[in-house]
Amino acid sequence: MKRHLCADLSLALVLLALGFELSANGAEAKRAGSVITIATARSSLSLLIAKDGRLYELGLGPAGKGSAVPENTPPREMEFYPASGDGFILEPALQATHADGNTSTDLVYQKHSTSALDTNVSLTRIELKDPAYPFLVTLCLKAYAAEDVVEQWAEIRHQEAGPVMLFRFASAGSVLANSGNYWLTHFHGDWADEAQWVEERLTSGIKILDSKIGVRAHQYATPSFLIAMGGEAREEEGEVLGGSLEWSGSFQLAFEVDMKKRLRALGGINPFGSAYQLASGETFTTPAMLWSWSSEGKGRVSRNFHRWARRYGIRDGDKPRPVLLNNWEATGFNFDEKRIVSLFDGAKELGAETFLLDDGWFGNKHPRNDDHAGLGDWQVNTNKLPQGLSFLADEARKRGVHFGIWIEPEMVNPNSDLFEQHPEWAIGQPYREAILGRNQRVLDLSRPEVRDFTWSVIENTLRPNPGISYVKWDCNCYVTQPGSTWLKPEQQSHLLIDYQHALYEVMGRMASKYPGVMAMLCSGGAGRLDYGALKFFHSFWPSDNTDPARRVFIQWGFSHFFPAETIAAHVTRMGRRPLKFALDVGLSGALGLDMDVAKLTPDERRAVADAVSLYKQRLREVVQQGDLYRLESPYSGPRSALNYVSADKARAVLFVYALKDGNQGLVRPRGLEPTRHYRVREVNLPAGVASDLRQEGQVVDGSTLMRDGLQPNCQSSFSSQVIELAGEDVK
Ligand code: GLA
Numbered sequence: 001m002k003r004h005l006c007a008d009l010s011l012a013l014v015l016l017a018l019g020f021e022l023s024a025n026g027a028e029a030k031r032a033g034s035v036i037t038i039a040t041a042r043s044s045l046s047l048l049i050a051k052d053g054r055l056y057e058l059g060l061g062p063a064g065k066g067s068a069v070p071e072n073t074p075p076r077e078m079e080f081y082p083a084s085g086d087g088f089i090l091e092p093a094l095q096a097t098h099a100d101g102n103t104s105t106d107l108v109y110q111k112h113s114t115s116a117l118d119t120n121v122s123l124t125r126i127e128l129k130d131p132a133y134p135f136l137v138t139l140c141l142k143a144y145a146a147e148d149v150v151e152q153w154a155e156i157r158h159q160e161a162g163p164v165m166l167f168r169f170a171s172a173g174s175v176l177a178n179s180g181n182y183w184l185t186h187f188h189g190d191w192a193d194e195a196q197w198v199e200e201r202l203t204s205g206i207k208i209l210d211s212k213i214g215v216r217a218h219q220y221a222t223p224s225f226l227i228a229m230g231g232e233a234r235e236e237e238g239e240v241l242g243g244s245l246e247w248s249g250s251f252q253l254a255f256e257v258d259m260k261k262r263l264r265a266l267g268g269i270n271p272f273g274s275a276y277q278l279a280s281g282e283t284f285t286t287p288a289m290l291w292s293w294s295s296e297g298k299g300r301v302s303r304n305f306h307r308w309a310r311r312y313g314i315r316d317g318d319k320p321r322p323v324l325l326n327n328w329e330a331t332g333f334n335f336d337e338k339r340i341v342s343l344f345d346g347a348k349e350l351g352a353e354t355f356l357l358d359d360g361w362f363g364n365k366h367p368r369n370d371d372h373a374g375l376g377d378w379q380v381n382t383n384k385l386p387q388g389l390s391f392l393a394d395e396a397r398k399r400g401v402h403f404g405i406w407i408e409p410e411m412v413n414p415n416s417d418l419f420e421q422h423p424e425w426a427i428g429q430p431y432r433e434a435i436l437g438r439n440q441r442v443l444d445l446s447r448p449e450v451r452d453f454t455w456s457v458i459e460n461t462l463r464p465n466p467g468i469s470y471v472k473w474d475c476n477c478y479v480t481q482p483g484s485t486w487l488k489p490e491q492q493s494h495l496l497i498d499y500q501h502a503l504y505e506v507m508g509r510m511a512s513k514y515p516g517v518m519a520m521l522c523s524g525g526a527g528r529l530d531y532g533a534l535k536f537f538h539s540f541w542p543s544d545n546t547d548p549a550r551r552v553f554i555q556w557g558f559s560h561f562f563p564a565e566t567i568a569a570h571v572t573r574m575g576r577r578p579l580k581f582a583l584d585v586g587l588s589g590a591l592g593l594d595m596d597v598a599k600l601t602p603d604e605r606r607a608v609a610d611a612v613s614l615y616k617q618r619l620r621e622v623v624q625q626g627d628l629y630r631l632e633s634p635y636s637g638p639r640s641a642l643n644y645v646s647a648d649k650a651r652a653v654l655f656v657y658a659l660k661d662g663n664q665g666l667v668r669p670r671g672l673e674p675t676r677h678y679r680v681r682e683v684n685l686p687a688g689v690a691s692d693l694r695q696e697g698q699v700v701d702g703s704t705l706m707r708d709g710l711q712p713n714c715q716s717s718f719s720s721q722v723i724e725l726a727g728e729d730v731k
Helices: 002-017 297-313 337-350 388-398 417-421 448-462 489-513 548-558 579-587 602-625 702-708
Strands: 035-039 043-049 055-062 094-097 108-116 121-129 135-144 149-158 164-177 182-188 196-201 205-210 221-229 240-245 251-257 263-269 276-278 283-285 289-294 324-326 354-357 402-407 468-473 518-521 568-571 590-593 627-632 639-645 651-658 677-683 699-701 720-727
Touching (some): 035 121, 035 135, 055 164, 055 289, 135 297, 149 276, 182 251, 196 548, 205 221, 221 297, 240 251, 240 263, 240 297, 276 489, 289 297, 297 627, 324 337, 324 568, 337 602, 354 468, 402 448, 448 468, 548 568, 548 579, 579 590, 579 602, 590 602, 602 677, 602 720, 699 702
Parallel strands (some): 324 590, 354 402, 402 468, 568 590
Antiparallel strands (some): 094 164, 135 149, 149 283, 149 289, 164 276, 205 251, 251 263, 627 639, 639 651, 651 720, 677 699
C-alpha cells in the first residue's frame, strides 16, 4: 500500500516536470502546448497553455479560428488574463498586492475542466495560480451553444497569511484581433436622452467607457458595446463582437490598441475608488461579461443577445408582457383614491391589462406630495388613499385590470421619519455637507439593517396586498460621497461593490418569493440597465422622455442588446406628435400607455383602444418573441425601419417611421422564409382609412419581398406605417 502511494507520487512529480498538472479531482492531466477551446455553434475562443505555463489567447472568432498551436510561446501581450507587476506592460486584468507587500502577480495554468450543464450549456473552469503564493484565479466561461453567447467571469481567492489588496479585477480581457481596424459602437446619454448611438474608430492607446457614480450608474454610459473588425459595423455582414457587463454599479470598459495594433477589450467593475481587501479563504467573484461573436454583422449579435436573454437572462422570457397603463404622466403626485379609481375605468376602456400606480402613494407625517419628502416612509398615505392598496387592487380587478405599484426602496428623503430615526443609514462622508440628488440620498445597503429594511419595504408592500401583480423599482440618485458608517475604515472602498451585491440579494429575494409579481427596472429612465439587474426583472423603463420622435432613437439604441419585450414603450402625448405615430412607435416594443383617457377625444380613444387590441391579438407575440432586423437607422437618414420575424418565420411585422419630410425609397424586410408566401396587410390604420400601400392585400413570397421591398407611403415627418406579413397558411 505504502509502495503504491510512493509510486503515485513519483509519477506525479515526473508528469509535473514534463509540464503536466494533476487536477484536484484526479481528471486527466493537461499538457503544456495544448489548446482549450470554448465553442458555441458559430464561434470559438481558443486558449493556449504555453510552455511557460501561462495561458494565452490564440483567437476569438468564427468556429475553429486560431486553434493551430504556434511553435513559439506567444508574446506576453496575448496573455488571456494578464496580471500586473511581473512583466506585463499594458493594461492588466488583475492587479493585487499580496499579504507580504509584493505588488506583483504571475498566473500560470493549474488545471481546467469542462462540464456540460445541459445539452446547450457548458461551463469551463480554468484555474490559474501564482507560483510563489497560494493565490488563485479561476476563469469561468459558460458557453451557450445555440445562442452563440459566452458568459465570462473570474473567481479570485487566496490562502495567504493576511489580506490581499485587489486593485483591478476585470471580468474578462480578451485580445480581439490584430487587424488594426476596429470600430467601437457604444451608447451614451443623459436623463431623458438615453442610449444615443456613437461609432468611432479605435486608435492607438486606451479608450475607456466608464461610470463612477455607484448606483444609477448607467445614466451617462451603458456597460454594453460592439466592436466591428475591418470597418464600421453593418447590420447583416462583417465580423462583430458584442459585449455586455452584468453589473449595475460603476463599471469600466477599456479598449487598448497596442504597439502591434492588437486590440484588447477589458471589462468589469470599475476599479476606481474600489480597492478591495480580500481576506484569506474568501472568494471575490467578479460579475460576468457577456460576449457574442458574429460573422454576420451586428444584427446577429443583437439577435443572439435577445435569444439568450429570453431563455436565460431575464425573468419569464417566454411570457407576454402585459399592456400597462401608468398614471405618472397623467397625474404626477397629484391624485387621490377617486382619481385613481377613475383611471381604472380608462385603463379598461383602452384595453390595458395592468394599471401601475406610480410615485406619491406613501408617507403620512412627511407626505410624498412632491419629490422633497416621504421616501423611506412606505406606509400608504391615508389622506390620498384611505382604503389602502388592496382596495385599489380590488377595484382594478373588478374592471378586469391587474394592479401594480412603484417603489424606490434604496432611497431616503431627509424629510422622512426614516431619516429622522436613522440618519446614519444614508451614504455620505463625515465633515462634508450631504449632496442630495432629486432631494434624496442613497441608503447604505452594505449595512445589514438597511438590507433588512429594504427587503421589509417589498415584503410589507406585497405580502398584505396579494392583488399587486407588478412592481416598478426606481432609483433616482447616485453616490457622489461614497462613505459608510457601517464599514470599517480599511473597508470604505468596498462600499460600491458591497452595495451592488446586497442590492442583488434583495432583488433576488423579491424574484424568488414573489414569482407571480412582474417587475420593471427603472432609474429615472434607464440609469440602471444591464443583465446583472435584469435577471430579476421582466422589462425596463428606457427613458422619461416619451416623445415618440426621441423614442425611435432610444428604442433603436437599446435594441442592440435588449429584446423588445424588455423595452417598455409607453405611448404618451409628450411632444404632441400625431397619435398614430406615437402608437406605432409603442407597438414596436412592450406597449404601454401613460395617459388620462378623460383628456382624449372619442376618436383618440378609439385609436388607442384599436391599437392595444391589435397589439394583443396580432403583434405582441411576434414583437416580443420574434427576431429583430434593424433595416434603416434613424441616424443615417430621414426614416427609420425595422421588422420582427417569428421564430418559425410564419409571421413578420414591419415598422416604418418618417422622422423628416421627403422619403420615398423602398423598404426591404429581412429574415423572411424565402419560399414562404406572405399576405401583406397594413395595420393600425385610422378607422375608415384604407391603405395606399401598393402591395396591400397581395400574397408575395419572402424572397421577392426581401429583394423588391415594399413602398411605404411615409413621406411627411412623423408619418408611420405598420405592415403585417402573415404567412398565407397562418390564420
Ligand atoms: C422617475 C421615473 C418616472 C417616475 C418618477 C416618479 O423619474 O423614471 O417614470 O416613476 O421617477 O417619481
